[in-house]
Amino acid sequence: MEARELTVDGRGPIYLQIKRAITSAVLAGQARPGDRIPSEHELMVRFDVSRMTIHKAISQLAAEGLVVRNRKAGTVVAPRRPERAVFEIWDVSAEAAQAGARYRFEPLAQAQRPATAEDALQLGVSEGQPVMWLVGRHRCNGVVVQLEERLVNLKAAPGLANVDASEIPPGRWLLDHVPWTEAEHTIRAVNASGQHAVQLEIAEGDAALVVERRTWRGQRPVTYVRLWCPGVTRTLVGRFAPFGGPPQSSDIEARSGFPKC
Amino acid sequence: MEARELTVDGRGPIYLQIKRAITSAVLAGQARPGDRIPSEHELMVRFDVSRMTIHKAISQLAAEGLVVRNRKAGTVVAPRRPERAVFEIWDVSAEAAQAGARYRFEPLAQAQRPATAEDALQLGVSEGQPVMWLVGRHRCNGVVVQLEERLVNLKAAPGLANVDASEIPPGRWLLDHVPWTEAEHTIRAVNASGQHAVQLEIAEGDAALVVERRTWRGQRPVTYVRLWCPGVTRTLVGRFAPFGGPPQSSDIEARSGFPKC
DNA sequence: AAGTGGTCTAGACCACTCC
DNA sequence: GAGTGGTCTAGACCACTTA
Numbered sequence: 001m002e003a004r005e006l007t008v009d010g011r012g013p014i015y016l017q018i019k020r021a022i023t024s025a026v027l028a029g030q031a032r033p034g035d036r037i038p039s040e041h042e043l044m045v046r047f048d049v050s051r052m053t054i055h056k057a058i059s060q061l062a063a064e065g066l067v068v069r070n071r072k073a074g075t076v077v078a079p080r081r082p083e084r085a086v087f088e089i090w091d092v093s094a095e096a097a098q099a100g101a102r103y104r105f106e107p108l109a110q111a112q113r114p115a116t117a118e119d120a121l122q123l124g125v126s127e128g129q130p131v132m133w134l135v136g137r138h139r140c141n142g143v144v145v146q147l148e149e150r151l152v153n154l155k156a157a158p159g160l161a162n163v164d165a166s167e168i169p170p171g172r173w174l175l176d177h178v179p180w181t182e183a184e185h186t187i188r189a190v191n192a193s194g195q196h197a198v199q200l201e202i203a204e205g206d207a208a209l210v211v212e213r214r215t216w217r218g219q220r221p222v223t224y225v226r227l228w229c230p231g232v233t234r235t236l237v238g239r240f241a242p243f244g245g246p247p248q249s250s251d252i253e254a255r256s257g258f259p260k261c
Numbered sequence: 262m263e264a265r266e267l268t269v270d271g272r273g274p275i276y277l278q279i280k281r282a283i284t285s286a287v288l289a290g291q292a293r294p295g296d297r298i299p300s301e302h303e304l305m306v307r308f309d310v311s312r313m314t315i316h317k318a319i320s321q322l323a324a325e326g327l328v329v330r331n332r333k334a335g336t337v338v339a340p341r342r343p344e345r346a347v348f349e350i351w352d353v354s355a356e357a358a359q360a361g362a363r364y365r366f367e368p369l370a371q372a373q374r375p376a377t378a379e380d381a382l383q384l385g386v387s388e389g390q391p392v393m394w395l396v397g398r399h400r401c402n403g404v405v406v407q408l409e410e411r412l413v414n415l416k417a418a419p420g421l422a423n424v425d426a427s428e429i430p431p432g433r434w435l436l437d438h439v440p441w442t443e444a445e446h447t448i449r450a451v452n453a454s455g456q457h458a459v460q461l462e463i464a465e466g467d468a469a470l471v472v473e474r475r476t477w478r479g480q481r482p483v484t485y486v487r488l489w490c491p492g493v494t495r496t497l498v499g500r501f502a503p504f505g506g507p508p509q510s511s512d513i514e515a516r517s518g519f520p521k522c
Numbered sequence: 523a524a525g526t527g528g529t530c531t532a533g534a535c536c537a538c539t540c541c
Numbered sequence: 542g543a544g545t546g547g548t549c550t551a552g553a554c555c556a557c558t559t560a
Contacts, residue, residue, distance in 0.1 A: 013528075013529060013530090014529085014530085015529080015530090026440075027440055027442055027478075029440060039544080039545065039546085040545080040546070041544090041545085049530080049531085050530065050531045050532060050533090051531095051532085051533090052313075052529095052530070052531070052532085052549095053529080053530060053531080055546080055547080055548095056529090056530095058546090059546090059547085063324075069545090069546065069547095070538090070539080070545080070546080071537070071538045071539055071540090071544085071545050071546050071547085072538065072539040072540050072541090072543085072544055072545050072546085073539075073540070073544095073545075074544085074545065074546085075545090075546085080436055080437070080440065175341055176341070179287075179288060179290060179341065181288050187448075187470075188470070188492055189450035189451075189468040189469055189470040189490075189492030190450075190468050190492055191452070191466070191467065191468045191492075205452070205466055206452065207450040207451050207452045207468040207469070207492070208450055208468070209448075209449070209450040209470075229450075231449055231450030231451055231452075231468070274547075274548060274549090275548085275549085276548080276549090300525080300526065300527085301526075301527070302525090302526085310549080310550085311549065311550045311551060311552090312550095312551085312552090313530095313548095313549070313550070313551085314548080314549060314550080316527080316528080316529095317548090317549095319527090320527085320528085330526090330527065330528095331526080331527080331557090331558075331559095332525085332526050332527050332528085332556070332557045332558055332559090333524085333525055333526050333527085333557070333558040333559050333560085334525095334526075334558070334559070335525085335526060335527085336526090336527085
């Protein structure tokens, strides 16, 4: 790509104009992955701005993944990312509120106990540590949209023992009171069986999405939660551009389907 | 938060030290959502650096979502994001290659035709436009890990008509030859039935994840693809921090389970 | 009106890396 | 050694928002 091929539109800050000019040249196919972008000096002369301004534009493009920068070798268009899908699964009560749906959290079971061997494995604490175990259902317009099975490390969230789950869903309380620093998720499709099918109010064997989430605060496990979503009533949608960071909430036009919303 | 409470560690560029100092203060709970961060002027005095350096640190934190900046009101800690799960589903051949698994793409059917009413609806083109329809299977170590049903707008990807699908998977070819500017995805759990169960080599009724992906280049639809993943053999895993942009590939420790990998 | 952040300049020195 | 990007300075002017 030659510096003289780039044109700016005069709208907004000059560094954003330069970012746009380079981005559109790449997306139009004028520069393919591996092609060189003009050096900061060339762009500085081309647009008659200071080097700091050029640097700001190009280093932001590098942070967004459109280009790769190397000393001496210069800046090149980044290799195309593998085609990918990104999904976000949000707090269901927040989604419902945004969709204007009637929402209710229904506590089903709760117990405070020393961690069993299975608890310890799932949550990542030592056996015998105090944990809270909770099961609840999220309903939206009367229909079950999510079943939640949760273990909480009471050492990391001592205040939870005094919270009334029928008033504040435990997920909401944790979010407000215990900042997490790391999370791990897995998602899979399963055939709902036995009690899970009953609690989800679907037929035995019906497909369900299961999301497992573990969160930590520093080294300390905070919570382990298994979220069951009936396959038929819940669809996750994401819409986004290939460059420019994570999907913003504004990019996500319809995050999930709710019954009769 | 007071500027004097912040300390830097002397390692690396000063703007990164300042970013770290503020980030760890927030994650340690010393500043809660809505709390004010010292102004650029205060930080400039505190660390004895120029305002540009402070600005770089804080504006990057704002871009990452840790803080929110407002003129006059100053910079405050951002409201906690809803607890969320982010998943990325990557090109399956790239995943397999990285996992060191034996990978094969198996074309099952292919046709070039004018778009039917259903094609037109799914792909977003007018009825009668030339499209390519493809079905294929991705195998990893002999096991079906993904079934792919794809429609391609030949107006957007004319070269595809001459590609041998048994040599290059069409998804791979598109990625290399047609840059996309926008994508939309949906994910859901279904019970596999009839031909889909047969092609996935699973039992009728078994749960499967279905990912639908539409991509555009500008206003023009490029491809519509439905990816079927057997629920039992594929699990998606993501691990990441609440701040700092999208999950990087390095954050994702095990992106999916492959048989015998 | 005053405080704050947003942008920009015209330099500077340094580190890395290819030739 | 020369080219490149990474960082940093000490100013400046402007735009926006709240008090």
